[in-house]
Amino acid sequence: MPSAFGAAAGVINPVTGRWMTKTWNFDQVLPEAAKTYRAIEQKFDIQVYHPIPEIRFCQNAEDLKRVGRRMRNPRYQDVLSHMAATGEAAPEFNDDFGTFRINQAAYVDLPLVVHTLRASFATLGRFRDETFLHSELKPGTTGWQYRGLHADKVIFCEGAAMQDNPWFKNLPLKPAKGETLLCHSPTLRLPQKLYHHKKWFLPYPDGNFRIGATYDESDLSDAPTQAKKDELLTAAHEALKKPHQVDVSAHLAGIRPSTIDSRPIIGAHPNKLGLYLVNGLGSKGASTAPAMTQQLTEHILKKSPINDEVNLTRFN
Numbered sequence: 383m384p385s386a387f388g389a390a391a392g393v394i395n396p397v398t399g400r401w402m403t404k405t406w407n408f409d410q411v412l413p414e415a416a417k418t419y420r421a422i423e424q425k426f427d428i429q430v431y432h433p434i435p436e437i438r439f440c441q442n443a444e445d446l447k448r449v450g451r452r453m454r455n456p457r458y459q460d461v462l463s464h465m466a467a468t469g470e471a472a473p474e475f476n477d478d479f480g481t482f483r484i485n486q487a488a489y490v491d492l493p494l495v496v497h498t499l500r501a502s503f504a505t506l507g508r509f510r511d512e513t514f515l516h517s518e519l520k521p522g523t524t525g526w527q528y529r530g531l532h533a534d535k536v537i538f539c540e541g542a543a544m545q546d547n548p549w550f551k552n553l554p555l556k557p558a559k560g561e562t563l564l565c566h567s568p569t570l571r572l573p574q575k576l577y578h579h580k581k582w583f584l585p586y587p588d589g590n591f592r593i594g595a596t597y598d599e600s601d602l603s604d605a606p607t608q609a610k611k612d613e614l615l616t617a618a619h620e621a622l623k624k625p626h627q628v629d630v631s632a633h634l635a636g637i638r639p640s641t642i643d644s645r646p647i648i649g650a651h652p653n654k655l656g657l658y659l660v661n662g663l664g665s666k667g668a669s670t671a672p673a674m675t676q677q678l679t680e681h682i683l684k685k686s687p688i689n690d691e692v693n694l695t696r697f698n
C-alpha cells in the first residue's frame with residue numbers, strides 16, 4: 383500500500399521540469415496551500431510550512447537561454463529572479479552554466495501534518511487506523527454503510543491505490559514511483575536553501591538533508607531499491623564540487639498518483655450518489671491538495687461547481 387510518508391519532502395515548487403514551466407494553476411493553489419498550512423500551525427502550535435529560497439542550476443547553454451526568455455515573460459516575473467554567473471550562488475556545487483532563483487518555493491513537513499491531524503481525529507473518535515475494504519462498503523437505504531458506520535458521503539483519497547477502487551478504477555492514473563534519501567555528512571554544511579541540480583537537495587535545520595527524487599513508471603512496488611539509492615548518491619556526488627562522505631539514514635519510496643493530463647481528478651461519482659474522489663495530485667500534492675479539498679468541500683456543502691479542468695467528468 384502506498385505510504386503517505388513516502389515522499390516526505392513536500393516541496394512546493396512554482397516552476398517544474400526541464401522546460402521550467404510554471405506549475406499548473408500555481409497562482410490559485412499556492413495562496414490556499416499557504417493559508418491551510420498556516421491555519422494548521424496555529425491550531426496545533428506546530429511549524430510545518432517553511433518558505434525557502436530555491437537555487438536552480440542551469441544544466442547547459444540552452445537552459446541558460448530558456449531561463450533568460452522566461453524571466454522576460456510577465457507570467458514568470460513573480461517566480462524567477464537572481465540569475466547568477468557560474469560559481470556565484472552556491473559554491474558547494476558544480477555549476478558550469480550559472481544559476482537562477484525560484485521565488486515562492488517552500489517545503490511542508492508532511493509527516494508532521496499527517497501525524498498531527500490523525501492524532502487530532504483519533505482524540506475526537508473520528509479516525510480508524512485500518513485497511514479499508516471496498517467490498518464492505520454497501521449502499522444503505524440512504525447513504526452508505528461500512529462496518530457499523532453510516533455515512534451520507536464517502537470521499538476516497540487513496541492515492542495510487544485508486545486503481546483497486548471498484549467505483550473509480552477506470553479513471554486514468556499514470557502512477558510513478560519515486561525514492562528519496564535522508565542523509566547527513568560530517569563535512570558538508572549547506573545553507574538553508576533548496577538546491578535543484580539534476581536532483582534536489584533540501585537541507586534541514588538539524589544538519590540532515592534530503593536528496594530526491596527518482597522517477598519510475600515501470601516499478602510500482604512501494605519498496606525502496608538499491609538501484610535508485612545508487613542513482614541518487616551518484617547524482618549527489620556529481621553535483622558537489624568537493625568529495626564529501628554522505629551517510630544515508632533513511633531511504634523512502636512512494637508512488638506519485640499522476641494523471642495523463644497532469645491535473646488533479648476530483649468530483650462526484652457520475653451515478654453512485656454520495657461517492658466522491660480527490661486524487662491525481664501527482665508530484666504536487668503539497669501545493670494542490672488544500673485547494674482541491676476546499677473545492678470539493680464547497681461542492682458538497684454549497685453545491686458550487688467543480689472546475690472543468692479538474693473535474694473527473696472530463697474523462698467521461
Ligand SMILES: Cc1cc2nc3c(=O)[nH]c(=O)nc-3n(C[C@H](O)[C@H](O)[C@H](O)COP(=O)(O)OP(=O)(O)OC[C@H]3O[C@@H](n4cnc5c(N)ncnc54)[C@H](O)[C@@H]3O)c2cc1C
Pocket residue numbers: 383384385386387388389390391392393394512513514515539540541542543558559560561562594595596635636637638639660661662663664665666667668669670
Ligand atoms: C519520491 C516522491 C517525492 C515527492 N515529492 C513531492 C514534493 O516535493 N512536493 C509535492 O507536492 N509532492 C511530492 N510528491 C507527491 C506527493 O507525495 C503526492 O502528490 C501526495 O502524496 C498525494 O497525496 P494523496 O493523499 O492523494 O495520496 P497518498 O499520499 O498516496 O495517500 C494515500 C493514502 O491512502 C492510504 N490508502 C490507500 N488505500 C487504502 C486502503 N484501502 N485502506 C486504508 N488506507 C489506504 C495509503 O496508505 C496512503 O496513506 C512526491 C512523491 C514521491 C513519491
